[in-house]
Amino acid sequence: MAGSSCDDVVVVGAGPAGLTAAIYLGRLLRTVRVLDAGASRARWIPESNNCPGFPQGIAGIDLLARLREQATSFGARFESATVTSLLRDGDGFQLADAQGHRWRAPTVILATGLADRLPDVDDVEGAIACGALRLCPVCDAYEVTDRNIGIHGPWASIVSHARFLRGYSARLTLLPTDTVGTLDGEGGLDARVLPAGGQLVFDGRRCGYAVDGDRDWFDTVYPFLGSRSSARLAQQAGVTLTGTGEIPVDRSHQTTGVPGLYAIGDVVSGLNQISVAVGQAAVAALDAHARLPFVPRR
Ligand SMILES: Cc1cc2nc3c(=O)[nH]c(=O)nc-3n(C[C@H](O)[C@H](O)[C@H](O)COP(=O)(O)OP(=O)(O)OC[C@H]3O[C@@H](n4cnc5c(N)ncnc54)[C@H](O)[C@@H]3O)c2cc1C
DSSP: OTTOEEOSEEEEOOSHHHHHHHHHHHHTTOOEEEEEOSOOGGGGOSOBSSSTTOTTOBOHHHHHHHHHHHHHHTTOEEEEOOEEEEEEETTEEEEEETTSOEEEESEEEEOOOEEEOOOSOTTHHHHHHTTSBOSOHHHHGGGGTTSOEEEEEOHHHHHHHHHHHTTTOSOEEEEESSOOOOOTTSSSOOOEEOOTTOEEEEOSSOEEEEETTEEEEESEEEEOOOEEEOTHHHHHTTOOOOTTSOOOOBTTTTBOSSTTEEEOGGGTOSSOOHHHHHHHHHHHHHHHHHHSOOOOOO
C-alpha cells in the first residue's frame, strides 16, 4: 500500500504484553513497530507487589517506562495511534487508524488489553490511585488483609469474589447493584449484606456506599462490573471469537488461527496479570520469529 511502512512485526498495544514482545523481537533482530493508544491498565497500578523482581514494589507507570526504555534500546519504534482497522493483505496485514495512517506487516501481535467498567464515582482515578478503590483481588488483596472491605457489583459476581476475599479478611460487606440473594449454601461465607441499588461515593480518601439514607465507609471497595473486550480487531482480520467474545488462541504459541496473527495479555488471558502477559509475549515473539523468513547474518 502506497505511503505505508512495512516492518517484520507490528505490535498493537504498549502495555506489559506488547512492550515485552517488542523487547524480545528487537533482540531477535526483527524490525518492530509498536502502535499504542496510551491507556494501559497498568498505568493505574499505584504499586504492584506481585510483579517478580521488585521486592519493594513498583508503580505501574514506572514499570511501563522501564519496559518502553528497554524495548527502545533494542530498536523498537513507537507511534501513538489507535488502530481502527486490521485486514488481511496477501500474506500479511494492513493496519490503519481513523486519521488515515497506514501500516503493513507480515506479522501482527495484538496486545490491546481490556477496558474495566468503572463505577460512577467522582474522581474515580483518584480513588484507584489511593487504594480506596481496587480492581484486582489477585493483585492486591494481600495489601488489605484484615481490613474493612466492600464488594460491589451484580450479586452472582460479588458472592464468588467474596469467597476469595474471605481468605484475607473477616470484615466483608456485599454491596449489590442488582438484587440481594442468599448466602445459604455458600459454605460459611459470613459477609454482611447491604440493600441493593445504592450509590458508591468517594470523599478523597475512602469509598462509601450510600443507600436508604445511610452511608457506610470502607477501607477499600472492589467493584466487579465487568470489562469491555478489545477483540474487535482480531474479528476484522478473520478470527471467529468465542461465544463470550474472546479471541481463541493456541496456548502453546499464542496464535489465533489466522496465519501471522497473535494475541497476548489481557485481551486473551483468563488470568489478567503482568506475569501472564509477559510470558505470553515471549512465546508469541519466538513463534513469530520462527515463522518470518530466515535471515542469516552477513
Ligand atoms: C488498578 C489495577 C491494579 C493492578 N495491579 C496489578 C498487579 O499488582 N499485578 C499484576 O500482575 N497485574 C495487575 N493489574 C493487571 C495488569 O495491569 C494487567 O494484567 C496488564 O496491564 C495487562 O497487560 P496488557 O499489555 O495485556 O494490557 P494493557 O496493559 O491494558 O495494555 C493494552 C494497551 O493496548 C492499547 N490499545 C488498546 N486498543 C488499541 C488499539 N485499537 N490501537 C492501539 N492501541 C490500543 C491500550 O491503550 C493499552 O496501552 C492491575 C490492573 C489494575 C487496573
